Amino acid sequence: MAMKPPITISSTDLDRIESVLDSSSSKRLPALDQLREELDRAKIVEPENMPPGVITMNSSARCVDEKSNKEYHFTLVYPSDANVDQNRVSILSPMGSAMLGLAEGQSIEWELPGGRQLKLRVLEVTYQPEAEGEYDR
Numbered sequence: 001m002a003m004k005p006p007i008t009i010s011s012t013d014l015d016r017i018e019s020v021l022d023s024s025s026s027k028r029l030p031a032l033d034q035l036r037e038e039l040d041r042a043k044i045v046e047p048e049n050m051p052p053g054v055i056t057m058n059s060s061a062r063c064v065d066e067k068s069n070k071e072y073h074f075t076l077v078y079p080s081d082a083n084v085d086q087n088r089v090s091i092l093s094p095m096g097s098a099m100l101g102l103a104e105g106q107s108i109e110w111e112l113p114g115g116r117q118l119k120l121r122v123l124e125v126t127y128q129p130e131a132e133g134e135y136d137r
Contacts, residue, residue: 004108007101009042010050010130013057017091017100020078034110035097042101050130053104057091060127063099066107066119073126076100095120 009017017039021032047056055061060075074089076099082090089096098110098120107121129135 004038004041005102005106007038007042008051008054008103009039009044009101010047010056011044012047012135013100014039014042014044016057016078020091031092031094031097031113034094035092035100038097038100047130047135050128051103052128052131053125054128055099055102055122055125056128056130057100058129059125061099061125062123063120064123066121067117071123072120074099075127094118 017035021036050056055076057076057078060073062071062073064071072087072095074087074095076091076096077083077088079090079092082088082093089099091097091100094110094112095118098108098118099122102108102122104122104125107119110118110120112118
């Protein structure tokens, strides 16, 4: 498996994501083990200390799949706010798990269900709550 880039997660996001993971309805999802591994290796910072340009919960970003050159613009959300039509990607989806904590310019390889590989590179974080002083989103 490819090396994964360092990621940064806010303490608030970590607490909320862990409570989602602990809820019984999400225990059967295959992406959960990958997400737990991501949380375990993340650098945790207070929301006020989050560097701009890092994808946090409720951030919007543009990324590109380096294998297909397809560009995505999405907002990373909790499962209850997910909406494919509005490009609101759940943290519990493979793409959501992969993007959490990445900074502009970083790439990550991520295996999708069925064995297909995504190689996503963050082009730009277009909105980050912490950069706007919104520490409780």
